[in-house]
Amino acid sequence: PPVYNSSEDVSYEVFKSVITQEIILNNQVTFQVVIHNNGQKDIQKIHLTELPPQGIIYDSFIDYLDLWTYNGDLSWTMNAKLLPGEYVGFFVTFNTTKDGKFTNIVVANSTECGDKFSNNATVSVHNETVDIRMVCLTPLVIVGNQVTFEITVQNTGKINISALKISEFDFEGLIYDHYMDYLGHWINDGITWTLNKNLVPGEVI
DSSP states (O other), X not given: OOOEESSSXXXXXXXXXXXXXXXXXXXXXXXXXXXXXXXXXXXXXXXXXXXXXXXXXXXXXXXXXXXXXXXXXXXEEESSXXXXXXXXXXXXXXXXXXXXXXXXXXXXXXXXXXXXXXXXXXXXXEOOOEEEEEEESOOSOOTTSOOOEEEEEEEOSSSOBOSOEEEOOOOTTOOOOOXXXXXOXXXXXXXXXXXXXXXXXXXXX
């Protein structure tokens, strides 16, 4: 990572990382911002500004040490001195609005230093795509007998899908009786089923 110097005694580093590098569209993405004072003097009134790309919209931030004040314009001010050798930071969460690769950076400045840019943090946002097929295994039955359908789902996207749900609807003339899940992958709730594992890209269940 880069090191920034404004004098012989004042120096600090700005880091930014993404917590989950690949996510599904409409889920949230969280970045961690960290500043390290690797100089010899205290640094005062550090100011950080987010420079988010299109495709992500600010939602919230978490500061476990309560060291930062949010200014309401995608910028924060540290309300304490940053001592030599000290690391401080916080987490910023954005909503995703479209798929693609998005690089997010932050710019920092302080009383002692001019603008300093973080390393790039890139997140890949993917559309969740699933192919659902339903096949009737008993296409011809006598009224009063049971009819059986087989349902399969395939992850046709590029990222794992978790907590996938499928529901039955529009079954006029039929009354649900029971289901069979030989592999034990589905949790049943009435006429809704939830997959109890991740569906990996290309997988069919």
